[in-house]
Amino acid sequence: MFTELNSILNSTPDSFTQGEFILLSDRQSDASFLIHHFLSFYLRARCKVCFLGLVQSFSHYSAVSQRLGVSLTQAKEKGQLVFFEGLKESLSILIPQEGNTESQAMDFLRDPAVGLRSLYEFVVSSVSGAGRAPEGPEEWGPPVLLVDDLSVLLSLGVAAGAVLDFSHYCRAAVCSQLQGNVVMLVRCGGDEEEDEGDDEGSAWLLRGLTHQCSLALHVQGLPTGYCRDIHGQVEVCWRRRRADGQHTQTKLFQYKVHDKGASFFARGTSSAVL
Amino acid sequence: MAAPMDGVGKHPAELPPVNSTSFQKKTRSRLISIPGTRPSVQNGQLLVSTGVTSLDYLLGGGLAVGTVLLIEEDRYDSYSRMILKYFLAEGVVCQHKLFVASAQDNPEDILQELPSPILDDVAIPKVVEQPRLPCEPQDRLDAMKIAWRYQNLPKSALASSSRFGHYYDVSKTMEPEIRQAAKCHRFYLPDHPTQSSNTHSPMLESYSALLKSLEEVIHREGFDVVAPMPKSRNILRVGLHSLGSALWGDDLSCHDNPRHRHALTTFLYGLRALLRSSLSVAVVTVPSHLIQDRALMGSITRLCDNAIALESFKGSERETNPLYKDYHGLLHVHQVPHLNSLANQLPDHKDLAFKLKRKQFSIEVCWKPCIFMILVVLLLLRLFFFFFFFFFFFYWSCFVRYFVLFSEPISHILSLFAILCCLFLFSSQTLSGKSHKSDASPTCAYFSLLLGGKNKSEVIDYCCCHVYYSVALSVQCSEKSLFL
Numbered sequence A: 001m002f003t004e005l006n007s008i009l010n011s012t013p014d015s016f017t018q019g020e021f022i023l024l025s026d027r028q029s030d031a032s033f034l035i036h037h038f039l040s041f042y043l044r045a046r047c048k049v050c051f052l053g054l055v056q057s058f059s060h061y062s063a064v065s066q067r068l069g070v071s072l073t074q075a076k077e078k079g080q081l082v083f084f085e086g087l088k089e090s091l092s093i094l095i096p097q098e099g100n101t102e103s104q105a106m107d108f109l110r111d112p113a114v115g116l117r118s119l120y121e122f123v124v125s126s127v128s129g130a131g132r133a134p135e136g137p138e139e140w141g142p143p144v145l146l147v148d149d150l151s152v153l154l155s156l157g158v159a160a161g162a163v164l165d166f167s168h169y170c171r172a173a174v175c176s177q178l179q180g181n182v183v184m185l186v187r188c189g190g191d192e193e194e195d196e197g198d199d200e201g202s203a204w205l206l207r208g209l210t211h212q213c214s215l216a217l218h219v220q221g222l223p224t225g226y227c228r229d230i231h232g233q234v235e236v237c238w239r240r241r242r243a244d245g246q247h248t249q250t251k252l253f254q255y256k257v258h259d260k261g262a263s264f265f266a267r268g269t270s271s272a273v274l
Numbered sequence B: 001m002a003a004p005m006d007g008v009g010k011h012p013a014e015l016p017p018v019n020s021t022s023f024q025k026k027t028r029s030r031l032i033s034i035p036g037t038r039p040s041v042q043n044g045q046l047l048v049s050t051g052v053t054s055l056d057y058l059l060g061g062g063l064a065v066g067t068v069l070l071i072e073e074d075r076y077d078s079y080s081r082m083i084l085k086y087f088l089a090e091g092v093v094c095q096h097k098l099f100v101a102s103a104q105d106n107p108e109d110i111l112q113e114l115p116s117p118i119l120d121d122v123a124i125p126k127v128v129e130q131p132r133l134p135c136e137p138q139d140r141l142d143a144m145k146i147a148w149r150y151q152n153l154p155k156s157a158l159a160s161s162s163r164f165g166h167y168y169d170v171s172k173t174m175e176p177e178i179r180q181a182a183k184c185h186r187f188y189l190p191d192h193p194t195q196s197s198n199t200h201s202p203m204l205e206s207y208s209a210l211l212k213s214l215e216e217v218i219h220r221e222g223f224d225v226v227a228p229m230p231k232s233r234n235i236l237r238v239g240l241h242s243l244g245s246a247l248w249g250d251d252l253s254c255h256d257n258p259r260h261r262h263a264l265t266t267f268l269y270g271l272r273a274l275l276r277s278s279l280s281v282a283v284v285t286v287p288s289h290l291i292q293d294r295a296l297m298g299s300i301t302r303l304c305d306n307a308i309a310l311e312s313f314k315g316s317e318r319e320t321n322p323l324y325k326d327y328h329g330l331l332h333v334h335q336v337p338h339l340n341s342l343a344n345q346l347p348d349h350k351d352l353a354f355k356l357k358r359k360q361f362s363i364e365v366c367w368k369p370c371i372f373m374i375l376v377v378l379l380l381l382r383l384f385f386f387f388f389f390f391f392f393f394f395y396w397s398c399f400v401r402y403f404v405l406f407s408e409p410i411s412h413i414l415s416l417f418a419i420l421c422c423l424f425l426f427s428s429q430t431l432s433g434k435s436h437k438s439d440a441s442p443t444c445a446y447f448s449l450l451l452g453g454k455n456k457s458e459v460i461d462y463c464c465c466h467v468y469y470s471v472a473l474s475v476q477c478s479e480k481s482l483f484l
Helices: A003-009 A032-044 A056-066 A072-078 A086-094 A117-132 A152-154 A160-177 A200-212 B003-008 B053-058 B079-093 B107-112 B125-129 B132-142 B176-181 B205-221 B263-276 B294-302 B371-394 B397-432 B440-453 B456-483
Strands: A021-027 A048-051 A083-084 A141-150 A181-188 A215-220 A231-244 A245-258 A259-265 B037-039 B047-048 B068-072 B097-102 B117-120 B167-173 B182-186 B236-240 B278-284 B304-310 B330-336 B352-356 B361-365
Touching: A003 A032, A003 A259, A021 A032, A021 A200, A032 A048, A032 A056, A032 A141, A032 B053, A032 B330, A048 A056, A048 B037, A056 A072, A056 A083, A072 A083, A072 B456, A083 A086, A083 A117, A083 B371, A086 B263, A117 A141, A117 A160, A117 B107, A141 A160, A152 A200, A152 B263, A181 A200, A181 A259, A200 B068, A200 B294, A200 B397, B003 B125, B053 B361, B068 B079, B068 B263, B068 B294, B079 B097, B079 B107, B079 B117, B079 B167, B079 B236, B079 B278, B079 B304, B079 B352, B079 B361, B097 B107, B097 B205, B107 B182, B176 B205, B182 B205, B205 B263, B263 B278, B294 B330, B304 B397
Parallel strands: A021 A181, A021 A215, A048 A083, A048 A141, A141 A181, B068 B278, B068 B304, B097 B182, B097 B236, B236 B278
Antiparallel strands: A215 A231, A231 A245, A245 A259, B037 B047, B117 B167, B304 B330, B330 B352, B352 B361
């Protein structure tokens, strides 16, 4: 959990807005540090967290969270965290073997045309199941769904439309019905101008999700090139619906990722420059 | 090569007489120690060497076990193939197990071309074993006397080198004895007839056959992390040659809009899943220059952990460009892993070039020696001039008048020199054809080296300052001469 980002977003683990759909995206940079931030943030806020980790193994997320001061294994044992390890689940489908109990959630690997219905069913069952009947003495707060990341689904052959459907269903179920939060990461490659013709899939997905989201954090590399002291810039975009119509506010920060956190600062105020 | 090592492992009862000295090396038994590996400084990951020491340095110490290194092939696949061979040769020397897959050449051919290791501390097994028996009685008679406490030590404790990273002589191939001692699994696609099935899976038959055979090897040989701990653990090195080429049945490189668009990415996803749960490490080469779709290449890169691209000068006009005469090609680092840590260790320089020396493949920071020399001379001259001037101005004021009159043309020449230098600098930047990517130009890389690693605008500022400074100095000089 990065305190500087919390103060930018004006939220603390004790008080945060519910029913938000947060979109994280990156281009020529890596936004996965934000996923780790939100994971530790919601675990500290005592939310019921469902994490779809599609790109890395559990040990990776666990090791990083340990550095941020949250233990994933403990959260899993307590029932606070439902961790879906995509890599492990996919193996039994990609290398079919007898006697393996195949999970239904990664069904789309067998035939991408089916869509992500089974994955959505997994999300709903893990999010709402515990919300109704909390097991054990502890009761958890509003449910939160984190996805790292959606563009892997595109690489595995799922159509961008199906991914958009999935995110819309998740938003309807988690944000609207259960008053929880959804955080999704999309990674795009290449330059913006190249995307127009080439990369319809992920660019379209990004546009569609930007339309749905209520808060977008867009991470980019520095336009002037690589620098050791500034890792990139993040554009924070709030979209609030008010009585007088939609209100959009945008702020731009530069960031540097450290070993155990990240620092955010206004443009040109890096300690390396000043 | 495996024999002496196994002998030590199998008969622990014979070990005690070996430890006849009172000095014993302190070992940490808690960590699993596998020859040819070392833990990472940053995050404690187990690393193995790629065989190219400079590449290890670039990747943050080495390849982390459980990760994939993607090499985008150069146009003739000569240097990428060389790195793959280095990777496999390092596995042979460290007695790791190998898995080689190819659709083009027989894996046996790739293994025969492995470079010969330069082993100064490694005794090759045939040398160790053969002389011992016949020479034993003779030894006793006329062998040189050595201190008694060293007498019972094994003749050669280092049957395989446990060192991390070795040097290789690319002009020679590895001796067959060493090569055959290594345990190697081969996957040659024509030997695995693929039956076409009517599943809707995005993965191709050839790729699923490869993944299946790799999984079998990992499972059978006990490379799984979850498997019960065998006596000694080992690393499996996986080398996959030219994935995505047409010979694998893939049409990525043939069409603008390939039918099996997601075959390779799905395979890489499966490969990552397999490697993360086992003690293995993979190097994959992909002919990326054939793949038209850059977005697809981006998603392939993201599914690998490390990604480097080789851009050789062979067949391009850069071969004759004097700027690049010392190098054989450029090396781009597209991705570095951030495993078990928040931040990733990007290399300090992004302008890297590789060259194949007579015996060795090496990667260096690419900078222009001519510019370097000019700058050094310029700076030295300026410093010299500066101190000289002030020294005389303050202490021998009577001398100053003469000196300033003398020095005025020098300062003019100097400022002219600085302007010329700047012009040359920017022209070379455009020559390298990389001026649109600020940090990619070799000159800027050099400047950032000089100035402590800032970005382009500061470099330009610096140059402007330089020009301004020399002009100001010349003006100052002329004023001084007027004043006096």
